[in-house]
Amino acid sequence: MSEMNEKLVFDRPKSVIDRATHYCPGCHHGVAHRLVGELLDEMDLAEKVILTTSIGCSVFLYNYLNVDAVEAPHGRAPAVATGIKRARPEHFVFTYQGDGDLASIGMAEIIHAANRGEKISVIFVNNTVYGMTGGQMAPTTLIGQTTTTTPAGRCMTHEGAPIRMTEIIASLGGVAYAARGSLDNVKNIRKAKKYIKKAFEFQLSGTGFGFVELLSACPTNWKMTPLAANERIQKEMIPYFPLGVFKDVSEEGGIC
Amino acid sequence: MTKQAERIFVKGNEAIARGALAAKCKCFFGYPITPQNDIPEFMSSAIIKAGGDFVQAESEIAAANMLLGAGAAGVRAMTSSSSPGVSLKQEAISYMAGSEIPAVVVNMNRGGPGLGDIGPAQGDYYQSTRGGGHGDYRHFTLGPATVQEAYDLTIRAFDIAFRHRTPVLILGDAILGQMKEPIVPWEPENIDDEPGRDWCLDGKTPDREKRLLKSLFLQEGELAGQNKHLQAKYDAWEELTECEQFETEDAELVICAYGSIARIAKSAVRKFRSQGKKVGLFRPITLYPFPSKELKALAEQGKRFLTIEQNLGQMLDDVRLAIRTVADSDFYAIYPGNLPTPDELEEPILNSLEGK
Amino acid sequence: MSRIVVQEDRCKGCLLCTTVCPVDIIVQSDRFNASGYKVAEVPEADADKCTGCASCATICPDVAIKVYKTPKKKKGE
Structure with missing residues (x-):
């Protein structure tokens, strides 16, 4: 056994601060944070990043990434990021938002930032529920899913259908890149990282708006074990929220 | 201060826009509402010519949050609106007060409550002087009475905003905004328009700690400490009355x-x-x-x-x-x-x- | 051979790592950490089976797993 040759092949990225997170066991925010941190390191972005956090469990992202950050009001992160990017076009600006923040209260801000083609990147964590406030219905809650405000399950005729954000974003003119990944298995996590990297590259090249949705588990509010919650992504979420790249202007000849 | 001798004949709204440019305002975030439309209309070309940027936002809410972002980045920025629109901006104004982010907001007060009318009114005095949004805060509020003063106080507003890290409100009304008067524009000297202050977000370099602008203080005693700090700041402003x-x-x-x-x-x-x-x-x-x-x-x-x-x-x-x-x-x-x-x-x- | 190191004070016992190990050697231990979570471990008997694939670390939401890999000796060495 020659431990002399041993190499550390997987460790905490430098941009992710060495501290315990406040997230529940099996929550996928930690995976999403780490992917972002790895890319900030690999793409040498840490010194030019200005992070905009949102409201929800992920508000504390600013405690976990070692970068400059501002806290946006609920749903307004794309507007705040627009202001930062317009004020400092040479910096790298991204938002990190949950489904309640982005797809409900922040719907106007995300749609218009995307449509203007703001040169920012958006990480959208979709776990079909308001996490921090205790598990209420989100715009992405699936039909039949019980939450604290849909105790009998979300009903199509009463609450409407879950919103597919990536498809909507992909339909907008200013968008350079829109993709949906999942954090439920190793293959999907690696693919999700490639999606985020692509979105970041579109900002760096000044091409346009980049959007990556990440299907994630919220075991606590789904009232499931981490393993059962993780399985739910494959069984229930992916059939409704299909994975893949929905827009990539580098394959279409670019936007004007 | 060096006065330029040349007089111009402009509306109060335009005087505010020109004052902002003289104060090296770099970003303007607007949204249409009467009677302040001359400000975003003037800025849409003038600030770009001056090397800055203009965004017509999707709402007053978004415009004020863009202002929050630009202010967090340490850049001089402004938004303008009129009463119903300023109500929508209160969310971001409260966050800016809590996070101590500097910015200039203009309210060309119109009749209210509700949609009211588009004529002059002073119904927003309470909102303008009591914080206006949720939470326990104040912000600086300036009330010009002439078009020249609108120009002068806009320059002063940026100075106060960045010196005291606070949103500053300029409270005018439909008369001031729409009335034309001769003014003498001037350029302030020694404007610190170079970002790089010790609080603003400009990228964490290895030689400093990361910076965080936030208004969430959950740890025990943390919010009390922040609000005491704000109170001391507001108390000190009593020396600055005019x-x-x-x-x-x-x-x-x-x-x-x-x-x-x-x-x-x-x-x-x-x-x-x-x-x-x-x-x-x-x-x-x-x-x-x-x-x-x-x-x-x-x-x-x-x-x-x-x-x-x-x-x-x-x-x-x-x-x-x-x-x-x-x-x-x-x-x-x-x-x-x-x-x-x-x-x-x-x-x-x-x-x-x-x-x- | 390869190995993993579980940072036990960070492990929340979610066990996602146990579902992705291609050689199925990660299990829940009997040990509780200071936060009250039963941490994941590789029993010593199975330690030499680790391939260093880093799947466990990739899915770990708490960055609690470090992976060390020793390059395989080429045949004939």
């Missing part, structure tokens, strides 16, 4: 009014003076912090007071708080939708003068 006193020295009756209404009252004062009647005008220029000390000093000389506002009596509270231990103030309300003439103010002034 007001205009016109013929107050020997006045028996002092009229308290701000903005456009103060200007009309000033004409009435002139008329009374020409008749030998001892009437004066006290006009707060800083609406928050309110010039209480200056007003109280007048009360201690035994003068009477009449507050005139284009609302149901809002600044009246501040007048009474200032003089409460020695005097009281009469009140005369001007209702929205009508622009009073100096003659219309004669009767209420005479009544107060004679103690009726």
